[in-house]
Amino acid sequence: MALSGKRVLLIIGGGIAAYKCLDLIRRLREQGAAVRCIMTRAAQEFITPLSVGALSADHVFTDLFDRQDEQDVGHIRLAREADLVAVAPATADLMAKLAHGLANDLASAVLLATDKPVLMAPAMNPAMWSHPATRRNFETLAKDGIRFTGPNSGEMAESGEAGEGRMAEPLEIVAAIENILDDGKKPLAGKRIVVTSGPTHEAIDPVRYIANRSSGKQGHAIAAALARLGADVHLISGPVTIPNPVGARTVHVESAREMREAVESCLPADAGIFVAAxxxxxxxxxxxxKIKKGKYGSTLTLSENPDILAEIGHHGSRPQLVIGFAAETENVIENARVKLLKKGADIIVANDVSHDSGVGPGGVMGGARNRVQVVGTEHVEEWPEMSKDAVAERLAALVAERLAK
Ligand SMILES: Cc1cc2nc3c(=O)[nH]c(=O)nc-3n(C[C@H](O)[C@H](O)[C@H](O)COP(=O)(O)O)c2cc1C
Incomplete structure (x- = not known):
């Protein structure tokens, strides 16, 4: 029970994602937290104080001018009695209010009055999230020390539109809360780490693309393991069918060029781990x-994609630690050594993806297990075959050790 004895004040904003808060309350209580809730007026259009009160097993606060509540607890006490204030969903409106210091309802007054860490889980339509006003508010809040989890990319509940703006999943929010309340105790607390994962899809026409067999399992497991050690993880994922890892901020891209742009926008970072194929x-x-069947020539002309690992390895704001993954089918270690120098990496994690690598079922690409060799400038470590989760744990520990130096 990672949140045993902790008091979380949850402010529920008026977004469609409010329904996920019912699960969030349950998940927080499962971890031992006491959860007290404030609902905005708009939030009550989406879910009822009755359900929120039943799940939190506490009174639900809704009104700044409720005489009984103000007499019993008071908004200043409400703001200070918690160990952490979480806002989920954090609407564009709540973000704007706090960024500008407005306090004309209970939620915004409490956010201004609290002296405790504040975590926001934004949720809104992608157009609202990318609007310059919301970008400015986000930056102001981040500068003021407000922490964020999500939003994630994906399909919106109400419109089916895809893009960035989906609220982080309840378990991701719980992990972010645990991270904040644990701050300083975890070895990667305060470290910003960029991870790439999955394949890229290179379009030929609207229906056809060049791809590879990468599933994203190893990269996603690494992102989750780093987050468990307290890192602020930015995962840039190619097209995959697995869920976003808990605790990481995930951005979805399609092509190598989009991936490069997303990685660059995460710099400066303390470490970059480039697992994507x-x-x-x-x-x-x-x-x-769509190219008609008869219109195909016998050749497809190709251009070379950016080499993201090499670019970051030689970048002006190069992270302190750069790790690349290399899928090889022959001369695994020799090839990894060459890559290490050419790409300006500190470590190359080489995996033998040949069909007879002995890792099965499914092989390394797409399978659940991996066998890697960790090639550094001065040493090579052969790790035995293990699950991708176990490789991730061990690599995250190695990252923590290297960043501590
Ligand atoms: C169906 C519906 C869904 C909405 N979803 C969102 C949302 O996901 N995010 C958001 O910021 N605003 C959303 N809004 C708009 C907010 O409800 C509105 O800005 C409200 O004033 C927010 O109040 P609050 O910030 O006090 O909770 C939605 C409105 C409607 C009618």
Whole structure:
């Protein structure tokens, strides 16, 4: 019970994702936290104080001018009695209010009055999230020390639109709360780490693309393991079918060029771990229309994609620690050594993805197990075959050790 004895004040904003808060309350209580809730007026349009009160087993606060509540607890006490204030969903409106110091209802007054850490889990339509006003408010709040989890990319509940703006899942919010309340105790607390994962898809036309067999399992497991050690993890994922890892901020991209842009926007970072199987090549031209069968030539002309690992390894704001993954089918260690120098990495984690690598079932690509060799400038470590989760744990511990130096 990671939150045993902790008091979480949960402010529920008026977004469609409010329904996820019912599960969030349950998950927080499962971890031993006492959860007290404030609901905005808009939140009560989506879920009822009755359900929130039943799940939190506490009175639900809704009104700044409720005479009984003000006499019994008072908004200042409400703000201070918690160990952490979480806002989920954090609406565009609540973010704007706090960024500008407005306090005209209970939620905003408490946010201004609290002296405790505040975690926001934004949720809104992608257009609202990317609006310059919301970007400015986000930056102001981040500068004021407000912590954020999510939003994630994906399909919106109400419109089916895809993009960044989905609220972090309840377990991700719980993990973020645990991280904040544990701050300083975990070995990677305060470290910002960028991880890439999955394949890239390089479009030929609207329906066809060049891809590879990477599943994202290893990269996602690494992102989750780093987050468990307290890191602020930014995961840039290619197209995968697995869920976002708990505790990491995940951005979804398609192509190598999009991945490069997303990675660059995360710099500066303390470490970069490049696990994604980025396509080396893309079609030189992408047709906006589906290419008709008869129109195919016998050749597809390719152009070389950016080498993200090499670019970051030689970047002006190079992270202190750069780790690359290399899928090899022969001369695994020799090839990894060459890559280490060429790409400016500190460590290359080489995996033998040949069909007879002995890792099964499913092999390394797409399977659940991995066998890697960790090649540094001065040493090579052979790790025995283990689950991808176990490789992730061990690598996260290695990252913590290297960043502590
Ligand atoms: C169906 C519906 C869904 C909404 N979803 C969101 C949302 O996900 N995020 C958001 O910021 N606002 C959303 N809004 C708008 C907010 O409810 C509105 O800005 C409200 O004033 C927010 O109040 P609050 O910040 O006090 O909770 C939605 C409105 C409606 C009618």
């Amino acid at each position: 980025v396509a080396d090549w893309r079609a030189e031209t992408q047709s906006a229309e």
